[in-house]
Amino acid sequence: MKSDKNQVYVLGSARIPFAKSLTSYMDVSRQDLMVASVNALIDRYKLNGIQMGDAAFGAVMNSSSDFNLAREVILSTPLHPETPAYNVQRACGTGLETIWQLALKAHVGAINHGIAGGVDTNSDLPIEVSPGLQKILLQLNQAKTGGDRLKILTRLRLQDLSPKTPVIDEPRTKLSMGKHCELMVKEWNVSREEQDEFAMASHVNGVKAYQDGFYEDLVTPFYGLKQDGILRSDIALDKLAKLKPAFNPEGSLTAGNSSPLTDGSACVLIANDAGAMALGLKPLARIVDVQVAAVDFVHGAGLLMAPTKAVAQLLTRNTLTFSDFDYFEIHEAFAGQVLCTLKAWETDAYCRGSLGLTSALGSLDRTKLNTVGSSVALGHPFAATGARITGTLAKLLVQDGKKRGLISICTAGGMGIAAILESV
Template sequence: MGKSLNGRRVAVVGGLRTPFVKAGTYFKDLSPLAMSTHVVAEMLSRYGVVADSLDDIVWGRVIHDPRISNIAREIVLDLRLPARIRGYMVSNNCITSAHAIANLADAIAGGRSEAGIAGGVESMSQAPILFSREASRIFLEAGLASSTSQQIKALLRLRPRHFRPESLSVKEPSTGLSMGEHCEIMAKQWQISRQVQDEIALRSHLRAAQATADGRLAAEIAPLKGIDRDMIVRGDTSLERLGSLRPVFDRSSRGTLTAGNSSPLTDGAAGVLLMSEERAAKEGRKPLAFIRDVHFASLHPDDGLLMAPALAVPALLRRTGLSLRDMDIVEMHEAFGAQVACNLAAWEQGWKDEAIGVVDQAILNPLGSSIAVGHPFAATGARIVTTLAGEMARKKSRYGLVSICAAGAMAAAMILERD
């Protein structure tokens, strides 16, 4: 992206999010809309943004509520923001808010927008309850009935079995396997040991705990319901504790993925404030960073469901003329410790694209990542961009890299830069 044809650069002015909490706990009674409006309202307040200066809100979610088809527009209306602000929803698994950011950035670079907020939300605590197709047909027929007698006639076909809900599937429709099961296959193919996975998880927790203690993570959090920090971080864990956990996806002696080296089901929302460079300068704002470029990639699930970063990142570096050595910070989404290790190995060795080198562990996820902080699917991209931009500003870094894998065998890569 960098400079578009008309020379407009896109500034990351700031980012904000809720604390991230384990599903079914502190935010179980909060709707996705409530968490989303909290983040947007707090962002407007914290950054002193006049609502009328916004052009767009682009917001995403993965677990859909059929009662709200366009959550972005509902944020505008719920907060009583100027009705002229455009709001639209995006959805693409774990790279949902990366798409939201890219879409808004493209609009700004192209001159169709001057300022907006992009992000996403997930409430695993309020996932929709599903019923069998047979039961759904009966309920639908009753709901569409034109008379009370027809409605009763339809409902009389219900049997006790129809009232048993079906759990929301986390399996890939194309393969019938969950992400964890796919990642177990990847770990075996790439010979990633349990020890390596647990070490990645431990490093994530220890770094997130340090970043919580020194205020770096707190700086990007808008407290909610009396909670002002991520509630999943475990700074007191150890390799011994992680090593005591049993595998959850392959329960045989060959299984290596556990609850400890996998990202947890999480509730939370996150957003990023983007402006054209000219608008930011006009308002006297100092951007944290600028979006240099974005790339999305995909492959066949049989090649490794979470291996698309091995395509997205090399392609992005090649297009920008930058190298992995140019990156001062690398933020890599930790869906699983094994997924991180597999993609790092692919970058180092070359796989379906050229080798790009080795990532220094000192610059990889310096504030921890999704294993420790949490992973509300549609919010993760905005969280990672917020974390990276903030750390780049603190360290006066030149370049930062974002890498996010996603279900469906897809990935997003993004480069942020500072002058």
Template sequence: MRDPEECPVIVDALRTPIGTVGGALRAISAGDLLAPVLAELADHCDAPIDEVVIGNIRGPGGNPARVATLAAGLDVATPAVTIDRQCGSGMAAIEYSVAMLSGPRQGFQIAGGTQSASTQPLTFWPAASPDDEPRQYFRAPFTDAGHADPEMGAAADLLSAEHGIGRERQDAYAARSHQRAVTSADAGAFAGELVPVGGLDRDERPRRGFTTQRLARFRPAFTPEGTATAANSCGVNDGAAAVLICDGRTAARRGLPGLRVLDAVTVGCDPERPGWGIVPAVQWLVERSGVHLDDVDLLDFNEAFAGQVLSCLDALGIDELRNCPQGGAIALGHPWAATGAVQLTRMFTQMVRHNTTGARLGLAAIAIGGGQGSAMLVEAV
């Protein structure tokens, strides 16, 4: 691992409230969700923004990062790029900026993600012949034809079955995620990181009163005998999040507090088990950094499905109670390309903005369709 003093530092992080698909943010495009976040971060920075790097999937095309950068009122000279690593796109954007700022390049960048599932365009395969109709598809292929390309929910059911994660344990985990998110929201834990948009100033998804007994009433959502349900899985959501990041020398010279990015890795795994990507990503990061998981103070492994994240936590020897102490994606929602940036924004709040526990090390990880996983290790400075 390189000299920590040379590692880029996240010096601010903001997000929109997370909306439910078809809910309060249903008419707001991916670019318009992101623009207020970019504008607020840029306003917090007294130096030019050198680049904007944004993750987005199934969006309108045309480089939404550039559209949002212009809409936010940033200088027209500020370049912007949109990248796609499916659910890992928001974290990939931050990883991209970290890589650029780890060399001789200095200055400030904004990196994150945006997702509007509510406004994403309808997509069709062209007709195979003049007599055929175009065929709509609801997600792009995650693999080539030579590999299994399961739906994420079905893949989560497979992981749960293989690792012995039963329905009752999944429901209890999901209920706790909602309870944690509601409690945290009531205590004002999210207030400093939220940029209201579309009249929405709170996350739509967290549910009061969710109990294991209530969740037990939900039927399997993906496979007939499966254990993943609509209640113990993440939602389909709209939202945006981004971080303001600079090189380590600039942060040290200016005395800026924040999250130093010690390391970031992305790996591949079996495409038939895409939710497993967290495990090899974390294992590689731990091996490369030399940090022991017991020394990490704050964990945020994306809660795509309760059975999936529990399988990963068990495999890594991590007590499930340690993950997402203020609630994760099962409660808050999973705005696909924005989620990795939401995770780092949540970490910034808990470790910098409101560090009441003395947390020093944080680890975020996310599994990715097609069989990949990303992990990022940060340190409060």
């Protein structure tokens, strides 16, 4: 955040282990998942009883019963009960969006500190009644007599009793994110072998990071899990090669090179100088800038290519190139999605025609990419991923004494969000 106003920092982060949906957290609500991460943050940074300036949390798969999810989360923790909170939703970019919003508030001095993050679970899905049953139930509620109710019930059809479960297909194309990514890897000539190799690297890096103790002060055990349940130490290319395509019988995306449906939560503690001083905490990294973008995927653009635009705009505004970064944290919705993004940045025609640049952004150093694992290996609870990545990058910067890191996240609806963090 460059101006004469307050600098804003990541002071710390916390999350619980991520788990494959319908497994370890089968009996845990989304609220309880979010509370677990916030409580871990409170314990780690001694925030008991403190009134935070604000809090922002989000969930993509939210329920009407959790209409005030963020505030209820705060009231379920030992934070001061007068801490305000609100809900945010920008699909898979939700976690980073919450951080951005609170950072802007701290930047102008409206607050001095806050907690941002997100949660998602496919084990606590908000199942709804069908539109037909909904209308009948509303009419029954207004009926005055038993005869009126009986007449309304005669209009009930068997198909009306089928529940309506949430799907993540794009409403305008009726295609899932995986099917859209299949179109992208075909357009950019990304092979199955490339995707499997990239997926394996995510697992290898994640396993090594846990073995080295990197996640020890980032991930708090919960419900019997001590580390991310998706992570595999026995990953091998021959095993990945045997998996069947997940979205298209003739395609190349599999369960092995795609992020799985995941349950989990994560949060980040942010503050300006006054907030850090009040909490007695040393900043880990400075939040420099954030950018969002969107593509017209309905008319041919790749659904998950918007981060190419967001990153290009971010680098241009800050007069930076890939060579100025020590770490790249690119969310792995699919291995193929990341590989398409990398190829796009390396392609002169794409950068000129789609990004409005004078030349290609160029290649980034793959040894600096997702060095401690990312979403394919660790999991992707939609709204939590941005907070996970931000906390990870902040620690990487302070741990290794590096200068600068880039975050890039693709989202449903053809959007992307990117951010720059710098060491303090």
